Amino acid sequence: MDVAFDELKRLDRRLQSVELLSPGILLCGYPQEMQDSTVLMRLAQEQRPIFVRHLAPVQVIVCLSNTGDDIGALALAIADLPTFTLLEAGQRFAVQTRLLQTDAKTTFASIGKRAYSSGYVNQLLAGAVTEETGAVESVKKPQIVISLLCTLEKGYLGISLAKDNLSDWPGGARHFAQTSEQISRAEFKLLEALETFGVSLAAPGTALDLGAAPGGWTRLLSGAGMNVVAVDPAKLDPRLARQAHLEHYRGYAEAYLEDAIKRHRRFDVITNDMRMDAREAARLLVEAGACLSPDGFIISMLKLPHATPEIDPQRNLREALRLLSRHYGIVQARQLFHNRQEVTVLTARPLSKQLKPS
Numbered sequence: 459m460d461v462a463f464d465e466l467k468r469l470d471r472r473l474q475s476v477e478l479l480s481p482g483i484l485l486c487g488y489p490q491e492m493q494d495s496t497v498l499m500r501l502a503q504e505q506r507p508i509f510v511r512h513l514a515p516v517q518v519i520v521c522l523s524n525t526g527d528d529i530g531a532l533a534l535a536i537a538d539l540p541t542f543t544l545l546e547a548g549q550r551f552a553v554q555t556r557l558l559q560t561d562a563k564t565t566f567a568s569i570g571k572r573a574y575s576s577g578y579v580n581q582l583l584a585g586a587v588t589e590e591t592g593a594v595e596s597v598k599k600p601q602i603v604i605s606l607l608c609t610l611e612k613g614y615l616g617i618s619l620a621k622d623n624l625s626d627w628p629g630g631a632r633h634f635a636q637t638s639e640q641i642s643r644a645e646f647k648l649l650e651a652l653e654t655f656g657v658s659l660a661a662p663g664t665a666l667d668l669g670a671a672p673g674g675w676t677r678l679l680s681g682a683g684m685n686v687v688a689v690d691p692a693k694l695d696p697r698l699a700r701q702a703h704l705e706h707y708r709g710y711a712e713a714y715l716e717d718a719i720k721r722h723r724r725f726d727v728i729t730n731d732m733r734m735d736a737r738e739a740a741r742l743l744v745e746a747g748a749c750l751s752p753d754g755f756i757i758s759m760l761k762l763p764h765a766t767p768e769i770d771p772q773r774n775l776r777e778a779l780r781l782l783s784r785h786y787g788i789v790q791a792r793q794l795f796h797n798r799q800e801v802t803v804l805t806a807r808p809l810s811k812q813l814k815p816s
């Protein structure tokens with residue numbers, strides 16, 4: 459949380475931390491009240507902070523009673539906001555309600571039963587907004603978001619452009635449905651990375667998956683119709699044995715890359731999910747650059763271990779990103795919803811058709 463707040467502070471020095479509403483959710487403000495947060499949100503959208511996952515404006519705070527009356531009070535407060543005029547006929551919008559399950563006042567203990575669910579609030583408020591404005595509810599691809607965060611006593615409300623929130627999902631929590639074919643939970647990390655960085659896996663193409671076992675990412679790359687080389691000394695899931703156009707190099711990435719560079723192998727996509735120090739991973743990715751097609755891209759995890767006190771994960775991350783920036787025109791890093799002690803980085807050369815320099 460501290461790192462994320464520092465990132466925002468670097469965008470606007472006047473920003474102050476007001477209250478930690480729940481673990482991971484910080485209410486921020488300015489010394490003079492009623493300062494517009496739009497400028498900060500636009501800056502964040504341009505500069506893409508790594509650790510700030512989601513931003514939502516608080517334009518009004520509504521007193522709540524944890525009864526059915528709250529919905530009417532929230533609907534009136536939304537209609538009174540100057541930003542309500544953003545909601546025009548035909549515009550796609552979503553109501554994103556989050557009911558805090560823990561409360562700072564009770565040292566983040568559970569705060570008990572709610573008189574309504576977030577789904578119920580979304581449904582009623584979205585219905586009222588559509589009726590009033592003609593805007594169309596679109597949960598997955600909204601242009602405008604009505605953000606609502608509720609403790610038991612207060613509702614924090616604001617309306618903004620979805621792109622200014624840094625993520626289209628409530629609180630940046632991007633959930634994917636589990637499927638029976640799924641091999642590992644790591645698959646969600648790759649799906650979220652592709653969506654966040656706006657890149658796709660195109661067939662026919664070639665992919666190199668470093669640190670592939672048990673094979674979740676390999677499954678996604680193959681499933682997209684790519685020819686995949688999966689590199690890992692460990693076994694792949696037996697379900698991948700039937701997969702066509704898949705080669706398993708059962709050894710270390712370092713050895714594979716040395717050989718692949720000598721043989722001038724080229725890949726459109728390189729992925730890396732190996733557990734190693736961020737700087738070491740960056741050095742390997744620089745090397746792997748020799749095997750990357752001019753318009754290809756790399757998606758890699760950069761691990762931020764924090765168990766050893768003498769390791770400063772933030773300094774390691776900065777060094778890793780600096781190294782990558784010296785070799786790739788495009789370097790974007792984000793800590794995604796599915797990342798824990800790691801961040802996801804995308805690198806490419808400026809020639810990459812899918813991407814523009816950041």
Ligand SMILES: C[S@@+](CC[C@H](N)C(=O)[O-])C[C@H]1O[C@@H](n2cnc3c(N)ncnc32)[C@H](O)[C@@H]1O
Pocket residue numbers: 641642644645668669670671672673674675676689690691692709710711712731732733734
């Ligand atoms: C987190 S798992 C990868 C999960 C995988 N992305 C998936 O979706 O199933 C990390 C893997 O990296 C592999 N690994 C660690 N160091 C490696 C190295 N130097 N070369 C190749 N693989 C390595 C480990 O054997 C382990 O299987």
